Amino acid sequence: TSLAPAAPDSGSDIKLNSREMNLQGNDGFGSAGTAAAAAAVFLAIVGGYLYLSSGDKSKDEGAEEARARKRRLSFTSVGLGLGSFPPEAEVKEPIINAALYFAEGDCPNADEIERAIIRPLLKYERMNSIPDLDNHTVRPSRRPAVEPSDFVRTIRVDGGDDLAHRTIVQHLQDPLGSGRDDLPWWEVLVVRNARPGTADACVLRFHHVIGDGIAFVTALEKILTNEDGSTVQSGLEVLKGSGASSGEGNNKKKRGAGGKNPLSTAWSLLEAFVHVLTLGATKYDDDTAFSKMNNAQLKHCGKREAVLFPTVPLSFVKALRDAAGVSVNDVLMVAVGQAIRDYCAARDDPLVNDPPPGSKPIQCRALLPVGFPRPMTELDDPATALENKWCMVSCDIGVCKEDIVDRARFVHDRTTEMKSKPRAYVQLEVQNRLGPYTPVAVGQKTVFDTFSRHSLVLTNVPGPPKKVRFAGHVVESTQLFFDNLLTQVDLISYAGEVYGNVVFDPVELPEAGDFGRFYAKALVQLASRLEVPCPPEMKEFEGMP
Numbered sequence: 083t084s085l086a087p088a089a090p091d092s093g094s095d096i097k098l099n100s101r102e103m104n105l106q107g108n109d110g111f112g113s114a115g116t117a118a119a120a121a122a123v124f125l126a127i128v129g130g131y132l133y134l135s136s137g138d139k140s141k142d143e144g145a146e147e148a149r150a151r152k153r154r155l156s157f158t159s160v161g162l163g164l165g166s167f168p169p170e171a172e173v174k175e176p177i178i179n180a181a182l183y184f185a186e187g188d189c190p191n192a193d194e195i196e197r198a199i200i201r202p203l204l205k206y207e208r209m210n211s212i213p214d215l216d217n218h219t220v221r222p223s224r225r226p227a228v229e230p231s232d233f234v235r236t237i238r239v240d241g242g243d244d245l246a247h248r249t250i251v252q253h254l255q256d257p258l259g260s261g262r263d264d265l266p267w268w269e270v271l272v273v274r275n276a277r278p279g280t281a282d283a284c285v286l287r288f289h290h291v292i293g294d295g296i297a298f299v300t301a302l303e304k305i306l307t308n309e310d311g312s313t314v315q316s317g318l319e320v321l322k323g324s325g326a327s328s329g330e331g332n333n334k335k336k337r338g339a340g341g342k343n344p345l346s347t348a349w350s351l352l353e354a355f356v357h358v359l360t361l362g363a364t365k366y367d368d369d370t371a372f373s374k375m376n377n378a379q380l381k382h383c384g385k386r387e388a389v390l391f392p393t394v395p396l397s398f399v400k401a402l403r404d405a406a407g408v409s410v411n412d413v414l415m416v417a418v419g420q421a422i423r424d425y426c427a428a429r430d431d432p433l434v435n436d437p438p439p440g441s442k443p444i445q446c447r448a449l450l451p452v453g454f455p456r457p458m459t460e461l462d463d464p465a466t467a468l469e470n471k472w473c474m475v476s477c478d479i480g481v482c483k484e485d486i487v488d489r490a491r492f493v494h495d496r497t498t499e500m501k502s503k504p505r506a507y508v509q510l511e512v513q514n515r516l517g518p519y520t521p522v523a524v525g526q527k528t529v530f531d532t533f534s535r536h537s538l539v540l541t542n543v544p545g546p547p548k549k550v551r552f553a554g555h556v557v558e559s560t561q562l563f564f565d566n567l568l569t570q571v572d573l574i575s576y577a578g579e580v581y582g583n584v585v586f587d588p589v590e591l592p593e594a595g596d597f598g599r600f601y602a603k604a605l606v607q608l609a610s611r612l613e614v615p616c617p618p619e620m621k622e623f624e625g626m627p
Contacts, residue, residue: 099214120357149377155218155291157517158470158510161525163215163259163291167567168526169534172382174255178298179563181283182552189282190553195270196230202305204230208292208468209266213259215291216221224264233269240276250285251388254565254585258289267292284552293468293545295562296453300461301468306550314546320338338415354508361476362531368444370481371429372422373537375590380534383587384564391582391598393559394605398617402605405612406487408494411542413608414580415448415497416490418540418571420604421597422446425482427445428596434481443482448540449474449568451531452506473509475500476536486604487611532569538569545576599626 121468134214155163164231167173184190190198204210210228211220237253239245250273265288265594271407288298303314349377426434433444460466477496481487500506517525543562550557561581562572569591573582584597594616616624 113404124254142609155213155215155220156470157218157514158472159213159293160215160218160293161513161517161529162470163213163289164522166526166529168523170529171380171567172384174382174565175259176257177288177565178286178295179250179287180286180288180298181561181563182286182557183281183537183561184277184552184555185558186281188555189272189274190555192231192234192236192272194553194555195234195272196285198271199305202228202229202235203268203301206301206464206468208514209268212264212266212293223266223298224386228265233343235269236272236274238274238276238351241280241594242277243275243280243388245277246273246275246280247285247388247390249561250283251386251585253285254388254563256287256383256537258287259291291468293469294453294472295454295541296472297468297470299463299543299545305551306546308546308550309549309556311551314550315548323335349506354503354505355512357505358509358512359456362528362535364535365445366535367446367537368433370422370433370444370446370537371426371431372481372569372591373446375587376534377539378534380530380567382567384421385587385588386585387594388563388583388585389594389598390561391573391584392462392513392602393619393622394580394582394602395617395619396578396580396607396610398614398620399580400613402608402612404492405614406436406490406494406608408490409497411492412490412497413605414542414573414582415477415479415493415540416608417601417604418448418538419481419483419489419493420486420607421600422479422537423481424482424600424603425591425594425597429593445478446481447476447536449536449570450477450500450539451539451541454506454510456461460552469587473506473512473513474532474539475506476532478554479540486608490608533567536568538571539564540571540573542573543575545574547575549577599623 103510162176165173166176208220210223214221237249239249250271253271258269269287271285271287272282273285286298286302292298293301306314308314366377371555399410399413403410406413408416423434432438433441437444451472452475454471456471460469475550477500478492480489480496483492517596520528541562541564544562557576559579560574560576561582561583562574563583563585564570564572565585569584571582571584571585573580575581580597582601584594586594588594602620606616606620606623606626608614609620610624
């Protein structure tokens with residue numbers, strides 16, 4: 083979801099390597115130097131925000147200067163490469179796993195993948211290079227040669243579709259940034275199933291240091307086609323534009339820039355600045371059966387499982403959106419919130435089934451990744467197309483509400499507030515501008531403190547509205563998987579359907595196999611309350627306990 087305008091520069095004007103970052107400001111945010119840096123960053127944020135509000139400044143700088151600046155890795159990218167969390171949290175590499183599923187016998191072979199996918203992607207600077215984290219840039223591989231065949235790995239299985247699914251999940255943690263003889267940090271994992279009647283899959287695995295989901299989707303759309311061979315229509319048009327102020331009309335409305343005087347804008351930015359800096363010190367989410375493990379001792383156990391959600395027609399979700407007067411994102415967040423509440427109830431959670439008299443409402447917040455608009459001139463340039471221009475924002479998803487319609491109103495109010503304030507813009511600016519002044523350990527602790535106070539990470543990505551061909555073969559369905567410190571729910575729309583899954587710690591969330599059914603049941607329950615017809619494929623969830 084686009085919540086804020088594109089920042090003038092997703093990187094930092096300060097160039098410090100990781101060793102220097104460890105040597106300065108050892109007393110963290112309490113130091114006079116860091117306080118001065120925070121003040122300077124805030125003034126830069128105000129100036130940049132007003133600058134963006136005043137019109138399109140994309141022509142103020144030369145193309146070559148912009149290209150040179152954009153080649154540097156932003157502090158967000160460097161942090162993802164070094165590790166966002168303290169080492170003792172034992173979190174694995176941040177890897178985006180996009181699984182594409184094909185009909186039996188119709189999965190592309192290695193030669194087709196190398197020719198139609200690998201070679202075009204290798205034209206992108208960050209796809210043919212190695213991150214140089216000390217210098218905030220990329221460098222050539224030291225291998226004698228980097229061949230397209232180096233990026234294709236095949237695993238063969240013989241079993242049902244559940245075996246292929248488990249195989250994909252088992253390899254979510256396979257490293258891309260180490261132990262691969264200096265290969266660029268991505269690959270295509272092909273899972274071939276010998277069992278008749280089963281689907282094969284290609285999993286595109288990208289280390290997050292290379293770029294974010296918007297960048298990857300845009301790059302892939304250029305090498306995919308619709309079934310009939312026509313150009314793919316993007317599901318991310320809202321995040322594209324012709325200049326630095328792409329989507330300026332909508333963004334002004336969302337950020338409240340139009341009609342506000344500079345003093346009022348500065349005040350709203352100050353409120354957002356304080357919110358961002360103190361988010362890691364807020365109250366921990368309540369210890370429900372779903373989030374009891376999220377505390378100061380939170381650690382990645384080294385194992386993850388995933389439950390696929392039932393496929394839901396996008397038209398059904400849009401009908402619920404229209405009937406409730408909310409957004410598609412709101413509808414899906416309501417369903418996830420209800421699924422969490424139902425899971426807690428099934429686990430006989432006293433906070434849900436028997437709350438103490440006078441107790442406060444349950445706090446259950448999600449961290450939502452927010453992508454920022456970027457001009458098509460960046461997205462069309464192999465040197466600048468791949469970047470990390472995103473941040474996390476916090477939002478309560480209404481597990482406290484017993485009634486699902488009340489939850490829809492609650493979630494809509496929260497997301498409306500989130501969109502009306504510049505918190506996402508300020509968060510991105512803080513992490514890219516204040517980050518270089520902060521020791522790595524302090525930055526990692528800040529990220530950990532923020533994550534450990536929340537219950538989950540929740541993403542929703544709009545994909546192509548029609549079926550596409552990958553290396554000439556039709557993609558029947560898709561899933562996004564991400565192994566995170568927190569429980570992660572990933573949703574993606576594709577060809578008129580909404581796919582989803584939850585990746586979780588099986589020790590901390592036992593018996594989570596029904597979570598997907600709880601999610602589908604919530605949508606049917608909301609439809610019943612709003613008198614929206616239930617499609618035939620969702621009927622099995624009516625009356626589900």
